[in-house]
C-alpha cells in the first residue's frame with residue numbers, strides 16, 4: 436500500500452490527466468500558428484515575455500508525464516525527502532506525486548510556485564481533495580521572487596518545470612541548500628542550455644544525465 440497508487444490519489448491523477456489531454460488541444464491552438472523555430476524561441480528566449488504567454492495558457496495543464504511523476508515519487512522516497520521545492524506547479528499534478536512521497540516518508544513540505552492565480556487555486560483544491568494540502572505550500576507569483584526568501588535550510592528534491600530559461604537562475608536561488616544526494620529533475624531541459632551547461636560541467640559538483648528523453652536528472656555530489 437502506498438499513497439500514490441491507491442484511492443483517493445490514483446483516481447484523481449487519472450481524472451486530471453484526462454482533463455490535461457483535453458486542455459492540451461487549446462495549447463495547440465495557442466502555439467499552432469507558430470513555426471517550430473518560433474515555438475522554440477518562445478520557450479527558450481530568456482528575454483521573452485513569458486508572463487504574457489503563461490497568462491494566455493492559464494487553463495492549460497501542461498503536466499509532467501505519468502512516468503516522470505513516478506520517477507519523482509521514487510527519487511523522493513529513495514532519498515527520504517522531507518523538503519521539496521517545485522518551480523512550476525500549474526494544476527498540481529507533479530505536486531501530488533511529490534506530496535504523496537512526503538506522506539509515505541512520514542511528513543515534510545513541498546514548496547510549489549505558480550505565476551497564475553487561477554492555477555494556484557486549482558492546485559490547492561486538488562491537493563485538498565486528496566488530503567495532501569497540509570504537506571504543501573503553494574507560493575503564487577514569479578519564482579524568481581517567491582523562491583528568493585523563506586526556504587528550508589536543506590532541500591532534498593527540486594523539480595524544475597516552469598519557464599525553461601529560468602532554470603539556471605532558479606537553481607542559483609536554491610543551490611546553497613542542496614546536499615550530497617539531493618536530486619534535481621528538470622523537465623524538457625533541452626530548452627535551457629545555460630542550465631545544462633551548469634549541471635553538466637565536469638567541476639560542477641553535480642552528476643547529471645539526460646533521462647528517458649524527458650528530463651535532465653541531476654544529483655548533488
Ligand SMILES: C[S@@+](CC[C@H](N)C(=O)[O-])C[C@H]1O[C@@H](n2cnc3c(N)ncnc32)[C@H](O)[C@@H]1O
Nearest residue numbers: 489498499523525528529549550577578597598
Ligand atoms: C509545464 S507547466 C507545470 C506543470 C506541472 N509541473 C505539472 O506537472 O502539473 C509550467 C507552469 O509554470 C508556470 N510558470 C512559468 N514561469 C513561472 C515563473 N517564473 N514563476 C512561477 N511559475 C511559473 C506556468 O504558469 C505554468 O503553469
